[in-house]
Amino acid sequence: QVRLQESGPGLVKPSQTLSLTCTVSADSILGSSYAWTWIRQPPGKGLEWMGAIADDGSTYYRPSLKSRTSISRDTSKNQFSLQLSSVTPEDTAVYYCARRLFGFDYWGQGTQVTVSS
Secondary structure, eight states: OOEEEEESOSEEOTTSOEEEEEEEESSOSSSSSOEEEEEEEOTTSOOEEEEEEOTTSOEEEOTTTGGGEEEEEETTTTEEEEEEOSOOGGGOEEEEEEEESSSEEEEOOOEEEEEOO
């Protein structure tokens, strides 16, 4: 059973950088056709695709977040990571990592990140 697990701080101060890691088990993030993806859900709002990293290392970002977002991977640890810079309270959300081919078939449980001083 493929499992994804998000980890990182639950509280980030405004103007700082939010950093999250997704650890994948029972599948390799290298050598497949999947896109390893970050998605978030602000309180009271819908899901928002943030970006993804493909097998060849190509990255794709939501245009409105592109200037602040970076997705990377550590294949030795089978992890991929999200960095979101210059955060504001509007970045408060539950953050999910997910695996995508034609749809999102496996998700992490999500991690709450609150941006507050």
